[in-house]
Amino acid sequence: MATRAEEAASRARGASLGFWQSLAGEVAVYVAAIAVALLLIAFILLLVGSNPLVAYGTILGSSLGSLGGIGQTLNKASPLILGALAVAFAMRGGFLNVGVDGQIYLGAICATGLAFALGSAVPAAVALPLLLLAGVVGGALAALPAALFRAWWGVNEIFVTVMLNFVFYNLADYLATGPWNDPMAGEAISRSIPRAAQLPPLLPTAGAHPGILFALAVAGLLAAVLGRTQLGYAIRAVGDNPAAARVGGIAIAQVALVALLISGAIGGLAGAIEVSGYHQRLILGLSPGYGYMAILLAVLGKQRPWGVVVAAFAFAALVVGSDSLQRSVRLPQSAVLVFQAIILLTVLFAEALRAGGVGRPFRALWRGTL
């Protein structure tokens, strides 16, 4: 584990060529891992009588090779990026927000509720910002219990956020099947939100909404906060070395509170965007496990905002593309999941092998009392 001096030295070196060299080294490992995974998967495909070239061609083509594909990839990337950013931001402070799913749902619920309350009379210029704000507030609210308990009593945030995932999921279930239900839809789907509350499309023919723009903006914002503000410094200090941070006068409880609230807020924003931009309704199943993928992506992106963006975007392309495997080579959905997992696992193992075991330990992770 690098000492503070070594880290400072490497940061200084960062400005020089060494930075690019080490970055290239990291990327090379990722690429090599993916290549190994693709070879493995190709072998499996051959075994079941499918043509890997056709398969891979379709994956690329359907995710990035056409306007429609790109549109869908962008749509998928938006919640993944935002979720991963939320997790990564909290991780920098050593906190693990496993409740992104719940925050997405509560953000979506608040946005939908506000949309219905505002009605059709309010123009889009007013409704849309308010809606997104409602999502942000909803997400922060969802993270609030965990944040408070962590700040006041040192209760581990993992537990509370996971439990609240179930709670908010069921709340969304109740609203989507009860008071807000669209009787025609026949499922846990709410009525449509007013037109003014719907985000205008980014790529109309491709069906892409502008969520990706918000995701990138948030990434930039977080990078600025982490790198250039007092808050960002405090968060990083707590994440790197909580004991030293406390000695240095940083109020860890407050940092915990703010970091988790912001993390939740980002998750809530993702939920609001899914409602306003993608579905135009509150539906059960709005978040098919984004919260847990977000954790993986945050780590793969090394918890740096732009690294997370790249990882999440690549994964979105993978998900969108690999769905086509069902079509092109008639693989069952479960095989597609296994392939995605193989890619994730090979990347993780390759990265661990390269790093020689120098990971970034979560010091404050399971610490209860502060």
Added chain:
Amino acid sequence: MSADLFIDPQLLRLTVTIAAPFLLAALGELIMERAGVLNVGIEGMMAVGAAVGFLVTWASGGSYLLGLGAAMLIGALLCLLLGYYGISLRGQQITVGLALLVFGQGLASLLYRAAVGVQFAAPRVEVLPSLPLPGLAALPVLGEVLFTQNALVYLAFLLVPVVHLVLFATPLGLRWRACGDNPRAADALGVNVVALRYAATVVGGLLIGLAGAYLPLVLTGGYSDGMIGGRGWIALMLVILGRWLPWLVVGGALLFAYVEALQFRVALVTKAVPPQLLLTLPYLLAIIVLIWIYRGARAPAALALPYDREARG
């Protein structure tokens, strides 16, 4: 609502039956975490345990031993993978746990599809028969509730004192907990931290696989995708709720199973509360209990931290 609703022997008996898989998985996780290894992929590993346990029992014409054994084996294998990444490669256990979760869920469905294929008569097995304990089963209320259960329930509850004794009353247990609390000190005293942590992952994996197989072989008689239904996460939470102590974990498992079972009884009686909101009860209760009892609980100090012999300080 009469008091009957809350202490009906049928309800309590089912509670105990439902609590067993929670208990098995949570004990397995506890054993791992006490040595310092964190496994968040329980959900996926239970899924594979369920699929493999069911398929082997079905294919072997009803041999529970083979099915449960195979499930335990596959659980141990997956945990070994996690262990390799976290112990030898010193990677972050949470991420590989999540990746294995996804892998496990996909693999379970794929294995079932490969073995059973697409047909209209879903394969089924007879569930484990209940084994009334002679003498004890005749006791008035407790007999029905506790002593007419199946073999796996007895095993699960027997494991509680066994795990407790081993962890807290044997030299092995001391070394085990040292690996989780202070591996450096343990290493200095000659404890093979790596070996013990690997042993922990294997033992934990055996129990988690067993917990997964419990669901089809005891509760439903068949396998369906997604049947684990979040119970792996609950087991993970039970370890925290139980403060890493076996006796509290079993209490938590029973409480959780009880509230789960109760919510269905309550739903039958009260129309005022929408059923979906009733479904949130167990989770809210868990949070409240956690707040109440958590103060002062300490996780194993080195949990999820990779142990590096060569590193300084």
Added chain:
Amino acid sequence: MSRLLGSLLSALVLLTAACAPQSGAPPSSGGAAPAPAKPEAAAKPAAGSSLKIAMILPGPIQDADYNAVGAQALDEIKRQTGAETAFSESVAVADAERVAREYLNSGYNVIAFHGGQFLTIVQKLAPAFPNATFIMESSGQIPDLDPNVWNIGRKFYQGFYVLGVLAAATTQSKKIGYVAGVKLPDFVASLNAIKQAAHEQGGDLQVIDAFIGDQNDPVKARQTTASQIGDGVDFVVVSVNLGVNGVAEAAKAAPRPVYFTTYYTEKPELAPDRLTVSLLSDFATPYLQVVKAIQGGQRGGYVEMRPGNGFQLSEIRNVPPAAAQKAKEAFDAVAAGRKDIPEITDHVID
């Protein structure tokens, strides 16, 4: 060590994958399959060759339940019309639009959604792709659909009325249980239909309902059925999909005889001495009607799936012959349109 582990892992995956059959293979008919579609004057295969039909399924086709019958319907379409078909399974609602767009981008001109949860996606895609035809399912006729949308209205509640008749005629404890998943208008209507049947039977029958929030969780289903049995229920009408496995186990473990029904497929292995009947759902019937209409040039319309047109009763077992007879008569009456059952979806009647 890493290489050894790596190759072990690869071996494991290869072994399992080597056994994986290609999806899209016709389902083997183990056990009684639902009645085949009525042999209508089948269009010549050549006439259907311009149709490329894709079906989107919400779950896995190995479920021997809802999705299996969907895949079977698609196979039947392929067989009878010669159209080129493909399907995607386990598609979550959040992903359905994307999957549909991928098919549309690949040249598929008919997209079928097997499930009631896709209406909103169809409403979005239909105007954007006017040259494609969409088939969707719902509980009734949806107003203001685009001209290139076919709507299959599934009147489950009519079938559940018949199941309610059977339940009312069989129950000895005078308590009928209803186990459903998500509390949706479809299921509320079915519950009300069962209550209607109970009222008509007379004798102060009680219908106890439970909405457990998940169609496919057998453990929850078992718990809730056990609760109902503890309350005195001896006949359970089941409205969950894979959760029925849990209901079956609860029925088998009950201290006194408890019977239940199921739907979509026959499920002969499921508690053979406790399962009474299945409301068989032959989706091929309405789907073939729609596809043939599309071939004939009609791009949009409404087809109702109801007892007599897609819904059928399986053989009735384990009940007194008089009760079985009553149920059959009720079914025939509903199918012929002689019996009118109110469709109440917004509240539960007493």
